[in-house]
Amino acid sequence: MEERQTRAGQASYSSAGAESEGRGPERLEAFSDGVFAIAITLLVLEIRVPAADRFVSPRVLLDALGELWPSYLGYLVSFVTIGIMWANHHNLFRHVRRVDHSLLLANLFLLLGVGFVPFPTALLAASIGEPSAQVGVLVYSGTFVAIALAFNVLWYRARKGGHLLRQDTSRASIEAITRSYRYGVPGYLLSFLLALVNPTLGMVVIIALVIVYLLPRSSGA
Amino acid sequence: MEERQTRAGQASYSSAGAESEGRGPERLEAFSDGVFAIAITLLVLEIRVPAADRFVSPRVLLDALGELWPSYLGYLVSFVTIGIMWANHHNLFRHVRRVDHSLLLANLFLLLGVGFVPFPTALLAASIGEPSAQVGVLVYSGTFVAIALAFNVLWYRARKGGHLLRQDTSRASIEAITRSYRYGVPGYLLSFLLALVNPTLGMVVIIALVIVYLLPRSSGA
Amino acid sequence: MEERQTRAGQASYSSAGAESEGRGPERLEAFSDGVFAIAITLLVLEIRVPAADRFVSPRVLLDALGELWPSYLGYLVSFVTIGIMWANHHNLFRHVRRVDHSLLLANLFLLLGVGFVPFPTALLAASIGEPSAQVGVLVYSGTFVAIALAFNVLWYRARKGGHLLRQDTSRASIEAITRSYRYGVPGYLLSFLLALVNPTLGMVVIIALVIVYLLPRSSGA
Amino acid sequence: MEERQTRAGQASYSSAGAESEGRGPERLEAFSDGVFAIAITLLVLEIRVPAADRFVSPRVLLDALGELWPSYLGYLVSFVTIGIMWANHHNLFRHVRRVDHSLLLANLFLLLGVGFVPFPTALLAASIGEPSAQVGVLVYSGTFVAIALAFNVLWYRARKGGHLLRQDTSRASIEAITRSYRYGVPGYLLSFLLALVNPTLGMVVIIALVIVYLLPRSSGA
Numbered sequence: 001m002e003e004r005q006t007r008a009g010q011a012s013y014s015s016a017g018a019e020s021e022g023r024g025p026e027r028l029e030a031f032s033d034g035v036f037a038i039a040i041t042l043l044v045l046e047i048r049v050p051a052a053d054r055f056v057s058p059r060v061l062l063d064a065l066g067e068l069w070p071s072y073l074g075y076l077v078s079f080v081t082i083g084i085m086w087a088n089h090h091n092l093f094r095h096v097r098r099v100d101h102s103l104l105l106a107n108l109f110l111l112l113g114v115g116f117v118p119f120p121t122a123l124l125a126a127s128i129g130e131p132s133a134q135v136g137v138l139v140y141s142g143t144f145v146a147i148a149l150a151f152n153v154l155w156y157r158a159r160k161g162g163h164l165l166r167q168d169t170s171r172a173s174i175e176a177i178t179r180s181y182r183y184g185v186p187g188y189l190l191s192f193l194l195a196l197v198n199p200t201l202g203m204v205v206i207i208a209l210v211i212v213y214l215l216p217r218s219s220g221a
Numbered sequence: 222m223e224e225r226q227t228r229a230g231q232a233s234y235s236s237a238g239a240e241s242e243g244r245g246p247e248r249l250e251a252f253s254d255g256v257f258a259i260a261i262t263l264l265v266l267e268i269r270v271p272a273a274d275r276f277v278s279p280r281v282l283l284d285a286l287g288e289l290w291p292s293y294l295g296y297l298v299s300f301v302t303i304g305i306m307w308a309n310h311h312n313l314f315r316h317v318r319r320v321d322h323s324l325l326l327a328n329l330f331l332l333l334g335v336g337f338v339p340f341p342t343a344l345l346a347a348s349i350g351e352p353s354a355q356v357g358v359l360v361y362s363g364t365f366v367a368i369a370l371a372f373n374v375l376w377y378r379a380r381k382g383g384h385l386l387r388q389d390t391s392r393a394s395i396e397a398i399t400r401s402y403r404y405g406v407p408g409y410l411l412s413f414l415l416a417l418v419n420p421t422l423g424m425v426v427i428i429a430l431v432i433v434y435l436l437p438r439s440s441g442a
Numbered sequence: 443m444e445e446r447q448t449r450a451g452q453a454s455y456s457s458a459g460a461e462s463e464g465r466g467p468e469r470l471e472a473f474s475d476g477v478f479a480i481a482i483t484l485l486v487l488e489i490r491v492p493a494a495d496r497f498v499s500p501r502v503l504l505d506a507l508g509e510l511w512p513s514y515l516g517y518l519v520s521f522v523t524i525g526i527m528w529a530n531h532h533n534l535f536r537h538v539r540r541v542d543h544s545l546l547l548a549n550l551f552l553l554l555g556v557g558f559v560p561f562p563t564a565l566l567a568a569s570i571g572e573p574s575a576q577v578g579v580l581v582y583s584g585t586f587v588a589i590a591l592a593f594n595v596l597w598y599r600a601r602k603g604g605h606l607l608r609q610d611t612s613r614a615s616i617e618a619i620t621r622s623y624r625y626g627v628p629g630y631l632l633s634f635l636l637a638l639v640n641p642t643l644g645m646v647v648i649i650a651l652v653i654v655y656l657l658p659r660s661s662g663a
Numbered sequence: 664m665e666e667r668q669t670r671a672g673q674a675s676y677s678s679a680g681a682e683s684e685g686r687g688p689e690r691l692e693a694f695s696d697g698v699f700a701i702a703i704t705l706l707v708l709e710i711r712v713p714a715a716d717r718f719v720s721p722r723v724l725l726d727a728l729g730e731l732w733p734s735y736l737g738y739l740v741s742f743v744t745i746g747i748m749w750a751n752h753h754n755l756f757r758h759v760r761r762v763d764h765s766l767l768l769a770n771l772f773l774l775l776g777v778g779f780v781p782f783p784t785a786l787l788a789a790s791i792g793e794p795s796a797q798v799g800v801l802v803y804s805g806t807f808v809a810i811a812l813a814f815n816v817l818w819y820r821a822r823k824g825g826h827l828l829r830q831d832t833s834r835a836s837i838e839a840i841t842r843s844y845r846y847g848v849p850g851y852l853l854s855f856l857l858a859l860v861n862p863t864l865g866m867v868v869i870i871a872l873v874i875v876y877l878l879p880r881s882s883g884a
Contacts, residue, residue, distance in 0.1 A: 028532070031479055033251050034480065034483075036252065037254075038483035039483050039486075040336060042484075042486070044260075044337055045487070049340070057352050058352070061357075075337070079329075079333050079336065080329065083329040087325055090249070090252075104529055108521075111482070112521050118486050123491050123507075126492075130498070134500050136503075139507070251693065254694045257694065258694055259480075259701055262701035262778045265781050265782050266781070268782045270782070270789050276790055277793070277795065282799075300774075300775050301775070469692060470753070476697055480705075481704050544879070557706065561707050568715070569724065574719065576721050578724075581728070
């Protein structure tokens with residue numbers, strides 16, 4: 001039956017899938033886990049140790065560390081957001097049985113966004129408190145609009161592709177994931193639009209979204 | 222029986238868990254392994270190669286390398302500490318059979334601390350020998366107080382959550398882990414408090430904790 | 443039969459393979475996945491946050507971000523290319539049952555090229571728009587010529603080594619992979635040669651190759 | 664029988680091992696793979712893109728790229744060496760069935776050395792051609808003496824610890840590994856001692872060792 005689903009001579013992915021059915025999405029998940037784990041851990045490199053002349057006294061160093069608060073905030077918000085996105089990715093792939101070319105590409109574009117996060121995070125941290133803070137918030141929320149879109153595309157491909165989901169996936173599970181992804185794009189779009197008016201408002205929505213995602217019932221991105 | 226433990230419509234994590242029971246915490250462990258491995262390997266980036274003008278003679282370069290001793294110390298202490306924390310994490314998850322939303326979050330906050338370690342390590346190395354050394358030691362031990370707290374919360378969630386532990390986990394194993402976590406928070410808190418009086422004393426306690434953890438019988442963090 | 447394939451006292455790899463047959467290429471794949479995932483995620487570090495004096499106004503920061511377009515282009519092209527190479531690597535190893543010393547080395551040289559990609563990417567981004575753009579494009583396409591060659595060597599070793607492929611690998615699958623690798627070397631060689639005449643032409647071919655790889659039917663590198 | 668090997672109340676590692684026998688060294692290998700893969704991929708960060716004023720013409724940029732040859736050499740030698748060490752690590756752990764506290768620590772000290780390699784590599788690249796080249800070579804070969812020692816300690820612990828090796832490990836396999844580790848310490852020690860006389864001689868031995876390791880029959884570190 002699996003053999004029939006895969007046309008001979010098709011993209012080598014599916015044809016390989018037909019032969020070694022047992023492996024499924026495991027390596028794609030391992031690769032994705034790596035990208036999520038590295039992106040989340042690279043965030044710390046954006047928190048720069050104060051310059052040598054700030055170590056002259058405990059008072060001066062404490063002030064220098066205090067001035068870094070936008071970097072801590074960026075680390076915190078981006079770390080938790082990537083962590084939740086990883087959990088969503090993991091949850092989505094629990095239901096995936098087989099990976100085809102389009103799912104692979106959809107996943108690659110999602111990872112393109114996830115791997116990019118350290119840049120808007122550093123930009124946001126550098127712009128907070130500056131006259132250009134608005135640009136920092138816009139780029140930051142814009143990045144997450146794109147990632148949330150990529151998640152929706154990935155999930156759409158997983159559902160609409162040929163028999164990619166596990167057969168024991170219940171309609172309730174599918175609907176729960178679909179529902180949880182419903183809020184990511186409008187949420188970050190709202191923070192983007194509000195930042196056009198007032199960057200602080202945009203930031204508030206971004207932080208509110210993180211808090212909402214931490215609540216037990218929701219798990220969208 | 223598993224199905225009964227998971228309420229339908231609950232956070233998508235558990236509902237997925239009910240369907241693909243076989244996967245359990247494996248991907249959470251893989252992701253966590255990645256974060257631990259990357260954080261531990263990024264530490265080396267904080268050891269900066271001496272400036273170009275220190276390569277004029279072997280003598281001058283040796284002096285420059287000698288002046289880097291706080292960086293070597295920071296690398297050594299943080300590497301071994303993260304390594305032991307990884308071992309504890311591994312040991313804890315050996316007993317975990319199922320991951321729910323709260324365990325996922327507790328793990329994420331632990332990783333938030335682990336991924337942060339390169340920053341206080343670099344700060345410590347930069348502050349040793351400076352008038353602001355006290356701040357470096359305080360931030361360093363404060364970070365490990367927070368990580369030790371996160372380990373306790375994680376273990377508390379694992380024990381108190383609904384049937385998250387493996388059924389063959391013996392009471393002796395549970396008590397051994399609980400016992401080993403008993404010393405992390407007070408130990409790093411002691412180094413923090415001593416550093417308020419004298420940063421060298423705080424540093425001595427931090428190093429002593431690493432040595433204690435390396436002894437066969439203890440494995441807390 | 444497996445035992446007969448492995449001469450006693452041979453390179454420790456194969457002799458171990460004879461004893462613990464079950465493990466096959468899994469750890470080699472995990473290690474390779476790690477290198478691919480890290481190389482792809484390090485790319486973002488080459489996109490530098492603008493200097494502090496570019497944050498004086500939204501207008502100035504937007505200009506500064508606009509000037510970074512070669513970095514975004516480099517990130518995008520290298521990310522997608524490494525992603526496709528990962529998919530090809532994954533696809534190739536689906537058919538590998540056993541790893542011998544020569545396959546291990548061929549894989550190591552492939553990873554040597556993959557791990558190097560962040561450097562030519564940064565060089566390309568720094569050279570675009572400069573009088574030395576030609577050098578940037580030549581080094582970039584030259585790197586991918588080398589990687590495409592390494593892929594061919596790896597695949598050659600996998601096919602020609604002693605019984606390294608899975609027995610259920612069909613001739614069609616082997617030919618599909620061989621065919622897909624046919625275009626990588628000439629493609630990047632073409633971009634290299636065109637860049638000798640005109641760097642923009644070379645760049646166009648590189649981007650065209652990425653687009654071709656994204657199409658469903660092809661998956662070479 | 665396994666239960667009898669593990670005393671109740673012992674270090675939590677072994678007691679857990681008794682309960683979830685099936686997991687063995689897998690996560691230790693995954694964590695180690697991560698450290699090897701990250702250390703090997705971080706090497707590229709030490710190859711710095713030439714300064715902006717070197718992009719004024721193809722000629723000048725080519726010269727600047729040519730001057731980076733010590734960085735390419737360092738990347739090549741360290742990449743291949745870490746790759747071979749990874750293969751040896753993988754080969755050693757194929758025979759490991761159970762991990763105890765002392766094996767965990769021996770492995771951690773090995774990883775401490777592996778994770779450190781980017782620093783001596785950068786130092787070597789920066790010192791070649793400078794009057795202080797000798798220091799660069801000494802630190803580099805000294806690091807690999809330490810890593811080779813750590814490999815021997817790890818293997819000693821694996822053989823001497825209580826029933827840590829798989830029962831189907833043949834004496835021939837054990838002797839092959841022991842034999843292959845015989846050359847690492849004296850080899851790097853030789854390069855260290857020769858570098859005391861002449862850094863170029865030390866470098867020649869380091870490169871010769873890499874070539875020897877690439878030959879089919881040997882696989883020590």
